[in-house]
Amino acid sequence: MSAPAFGRHEATLAGLRRRSRIRDLVPHQGADFTSNDYLGLANAPRMKAAISAALEAGVPAGAGGSRLLRGNHWMHEALETEAAAFFATERVLYFGSGFAANVALFSCLPQRGDLIVYDTLIHASARDGISASKAETLAVPHNDVEAFDKAIGIWRKRGGRRCVWIAVESLYSMDGDRAPLFDLKELADRHGGLLVVDEAHATGVFGPGGRGLASDLETAGNVLVLHTCGKALGMSGALLGLPGVLADYMVNRARSFIYSTAPSPLMAAGVREALHMIEDEPERRSRLTALKDFAGDRLRSKLGLNSGSGSQILPIMIGDNAAALRIAERMRSEGFDVRAIRPPTVPEGTARLRVSITLNIDEGQIADMIECLATIMDGEKA
Numbered sequence: 001m002s003a004p005a006f007g008r009h010e011a012t013l014a015g016l017r018r019r020s021r022i023r024d025l026v027p028h029q030g031a032d033f034t035s036n037d038y039l040g041l042a043n044a045p046r047m048k049a050a051i052s053a054a055l056e057a058g059v060p061a062g063a064g065g066s067r068l069l070r071g072n073h074w075m076h077e078a079l080e081t082e083a084a085a086f087f088a089t090e091r092v093l094y095f096g097s098g099f100a101a102n103v104a105l106f107s108c109l110p111q112r113g114d115l116i117v118y119d120t121l122i123h124a125s126a127r128d129g130i131s132a133s134k135a136e137t138l139a140v141p142h143n144d145v146e147a148f149d150k151a152i153g154i155w156r157k158r159g160g161r162r163c164v165w166i167a168v169e170s171l172y173s174m175d176g177d178r179a180p181l182f183d184l185k186e187l188a189d190r191h192g193g194l195l196v197v198d199e200a201h202a203t204g205v206f207g208p209g210g211r212g213l214a215s216d217l218e219t220a221g222n223v224l225v226l227h228t229c230g231k232a233l234g235m236s237g238a239l240l241g242l243p244g245v246l247a248d249y250m251v252n253r254a255r256s257f258i259y260s261t262a263p264s265p266l267m268a269a270g271v272r273e274a275l276h277m278i279e280d281e282p283e284r285r286s287r288l289t290a291l292k293d294f295a296g297d298r299l300r301s302k303l304g305l306n307s308g309s310g311s312q313i314l315p316i317m318i319g320d321n322a323a324a325l326r327i328a329e330r331m332r333s334e335g336f337d338v339r340a341i342r343p344p345t346v347p348e349g350t351a352r353l354r355v356s357i358t359l360n361i362d363e364g365q366i367a368d369m370i371e372c373l374a375t376i377m378d379g380e381k382a
């Protein structure tokens with residue numbers, strides 16, 4: 001039997017190239033303006049010391065099995081206990097990634113006859129989980145509380161009687177803007193529903209002690225919060241805070257939890273240290289705030305741009321896919337690691353540079369990057 005032909009795959013890739021939407025793996029190079037290591041914990045000396053100490057104490061790199069088999073290490077349980085206390089939630093489950101946690105949550109917890117209403121800009125991982133759910137699902141315009149309310153009201157009038165799940169991010173990864181969490185919580189209360197908040201880009205950076213933008217809501221019994229560990233916490237994995245009964249339900253019914261090898265116990269040790277560091281070293285958040293304010297001011301003064309995000313994520317809109325790629329490549333060749341974000345990650349016609357401010361850079365590098373960007377963008381206009 002002859003080998004299979006891959007013509008359809010080749011044709012798809014060719015189409016992506018024609019539209020300047022092809023993705024490639026590009027090594028990091030130059031000053032960091034693209035990572036999510038906002039607080040600079042990934043390579044911090046204290047983090048390295050904590051990992052080394054865990055290794056010396058016999059904590060293994062691999063779990064060796066699923067959590068329901070031999071893979072349930074005491075380090076996982078210690079992390080979950082400490083994280084529940086840190087975020088003031090009843091229970092926490094540790095997943096290997098934010099993607100796995102979102103897929104597990106939305107494919108498992110909402111039941112047939114429920115409704116999931118989600119922000120149209122919510123992360124792809126949540127969308128994949130939502131698509132696997134037995135519940136009815138509906139996307140609504142970004143950050144439009146009235147649209148959420150109207151969608152739920154129409155569903156109720158059509159006979160919907162079961163639970164409503166409102167799914168949002170607290171800080172959106174491509175625009176850097178915030179969700180109206182308190183209004184959405186009031187909406188969940190009024191409709192007898194639950195609010196699910198993905199704090200991926202807020203954990204460690206915002207809220208009291210870096211506990212996130214939903215920190216004042218997390219103690220409520222109808223709020224579930226996901227804190228990913230691969231961004232400001234500098235490690236990998238995700239901490240899902242939720243009521244105890246739902247945690248037990250996921251341990252028994254969430255397929256991506258049950259049938260996956262448990263996260264690395266060594267990584268769990270690193271996440272524990274990251275939680276200690278964001279509590280012990282508030283100056284990291286202060287320095288990050290100063291840097292993102294400096295970057296915003298420079299973008300306004302040098303380029304006349306106002307990202308409007310008020311966060312460490314500064315989108316610079318380009319529009320055209322090919323132009324965004326060209327500018328990003330020029331920036332990297334000049335020593336600044338800036339990446340182009342194109343559809344389908346962002347809506348059609350909104351290709352952009354996603355500038356990320358972290359503690360891996362300083363004011364001088366920010367100023368130089370923006371000078372370089374101004375020169376390159378002026379060249380694009382010529």
